[in-house]
Amino acid sequence: MIVTLISVEYGRITATARGCLKPKAKLRYSAEPFNFGEYVLQGSGGRYVITECNQIEAFSAVTADIEKYYAACMILESLERLTKEPQPLLLSRSLSALSDLAYGDKEADCVITSFLKDVISLNGLSLDFAHCNVCKCDLEEDAYFSDRDGIVCRHCKAMTDIPIDSMTRAYLSGAADEVPHALRQKANILLSNLVYQMLGVRIGAHYFTESI
Ligand SMILES: [Zn+2]
Structure with missing residues (x-):
């Protein structure tokens, strides 16, 4: 899934969340609409993959x-x-x-x-x-x-x-x-x-x- 992230330091970023739709996936929160958390991305030049996501608040x-x-x-x-x-x-x-x-x-x-x-x-x-x-x-x-x-x-x-x-x-x-x-x-x-x-x-x- 391609998600749009809004960050304090970098503004608007597009990133890929892999396998986030499986109920037990490690990244299942990362692509939810109101998720606020700490994201770790890998990649460069505007192509990023989410490798970790620690949820702080889901609203x-x-x-x-x-x-x-x-x-x-x-x-x-x-x-x-x-x-x-x-x-x-x-x-x-x-x-x-x-x-x-x-x-x-x-x-x-x-x-x-x-x-x-x-x-x-x-x-x-x-x-x-x-x-x-x-x-x-x-x-x-x-x-x-x-x-x-x-x-x-x-x-x-x-x-x-x-x-x-x-x-x-x-x-x-x-x-x-x-x-x-x-x-x-x-x-x-x-x-x-x-x-x-x-x-x-x-x-x-x-x-x-x-x-x-
Ligand atoms: Zn006036």
């Missing part, structure tokens, strides 16, 4: 709940797509999001909201959903996302800016926590669209269509 509890499972898959997808060069902070943030899904009591879509906000801020593009980034006014109603200025009010927006309705904005600013699933989902679709606008990487297309 297997995420497979007991379909919402959590889809959310966990979305985190892996984001990690894979956004790791070209090594991204130790993103990897560490992804592990804590998987841990929240597996062992925490937060709703899966809330975990995704804070994960996507962190993906944006890890790339140095922190967005403040409570204030206009141009005139600094307190945002109370709708807001807009501007490529150039971040989150802005209706007075500071340009024609092509992406609108953010007041409910979604309040949830993303942290002012409203107890909101319905559909609104959180809508906010997550917006965040994934902002990731695409800012980083040019589309994530979560599968996650959003499956969950809706």
